Amino acid sequence: MKKFGGIDAGGTTFKCVVAGQDGTIFEQARFPSLDSAQTLKACISFFTRHLDSISGLGIASFGPIDIDPTSSRYGQILETPKKGWSGVNLKSGFDNALGVNCVVNTDVNGALLGEMQWGRAQGVNSAAYVTIGTGIGAGIFLNGGFVGAPTHPEFGHIRLERHQHDDFEGICSIHRNCLEGLASAPALSARFGPTKDMDINHKGWEIESWYLAQACLSLYLTIRPDRIILGGGIMLANGLLDKVRNETEKLLNGYTDMKSSEIEQLIVTPGLGDNAGVLGAVCLAIQAQR
């Protein structure tokens, strides 16, 4: 069986794996993504050890990033508040050091691809992967391709109706009432302290699920995906998925005759868990070989 390399290039951690064509992970490592040069060096060192065994390398990266294969900046991280990373070109960094021709896409497109191949979006025609963490973003696949290519949508900045008991100004410096500004991890902890200390009945989860339900409603009514996968650190909170499903059902209010059981099918968490992104990166490498 052929093996491939994958990198989930996150704002906090770079995860690297060597995996088979069936998604089996043979080798893995994690490196903090503080200094860009050090992070790339650590990843390159990992893959140098496994270079003989891999047939390709895929990268699913935080953004904004140029994912247009025809662009001269393909693989380059664009203007980002993350210090020392603006302008870093992941593709040329790995290509030059390893002598490969790697494939780069967004973290959410990668995670979505992983879920379509081996996770909870297998066999569907259309799906969205929404990550709710330090930031919020979505990858969408329909009619046989990612949405927004050669760039990517900015779903994290859709405008929301405010929860009636929420007067938080939001953490997005650009939009007051946007999804990322109100429902990302930093937005939650700015109001309620560390999310790990919020138990299931904390009112913060009521507010959070109301916002995430609006995001699901918006995706559903605009593009009718077969599956909406909610990933990212925040979705690990106990009971949150059910709250989001319930709020979405309330917001739909019987419209389109969606039953509770259908909403359970529609809105799910990642089947690959924390490995969705890195296995998606492996998928990118596999697809490029075809």
Next chain:
Amino acid sequence: MKKFGGIDAGGTTFKCVVAGQDGTIFEQARFPSLDSAQTLKACISFFTRHLDSISGLGIASFGPIDIDPTSSRYGQILETPKKGWSGVNLKSGFDNALGVNCVVNTDVNGALLGEMQWGRAQGVNSAAYVTIGTGIGAGIFLNGGFVGAPTHPEFGHIRLERHQHDDFEGICSIHRNCLEGLASAPALSARFGPTKDMDINHKGWEIESWYLAQACLSLYLTIRPDRIILGGGIMLANGLLDKVRNETEKLLNGYTDMKSSEIEQLIVTPGLGDNAGVLGAVCLAIQAQR
């Protein structure tokens, strides 16, 4: 040159045309859509006179309607508040009377197709057509096909943030704060009287453009279409298009570096005007021949 028949099956009027493959209209007629049997009879009578000259018939219809060619109900108007129309099957009605094999899609998908062929969405990879009239709906095309097939999205029911000076309860019986409930023609006239009496400085247009800008923002951030076409009777209001563009720019607030000139390219009114739907129906017939 081959000729084709097209029907824009609207909630108020059915428009029928015979047109060439280049979109030239040779014959046309309009019939009020009050009684379903009478309306179909009038249309059938029109096409019977031109049956020898047409090579196919397309219908772009109000909904909800079954547009799945593999469904036993293909072409059937589903449960609708429009009296006497629930369960009427347009396809079988015309097929049986005229001996044709007509193609049926939604009014907004039809109008979008017309605009892609002969209007303001020529040469783009992705586009949305939003109609703002008695109801609000959107047809979206990306990655080579319509979005939501074999059904269709229900973009008119996305949830909006309320305008700070708007305490109207909305006219949608299902959702309090949805686009259709707050920004459709009946929603406007319920608050402000007949829209034809509202001059350009009427505060109603400020509220309307704020809602339509949220719709444009949502479409842009979710699917990144190359073009958003705003059609329907309400968009005939003098100056409204510019107000919507301005509000969209304010909402984006510099995000994604969209310039005013790019927003003008993004958000437009139909190039085919009132004929977008009926010429789109002709396109449906032409496509089916290929």
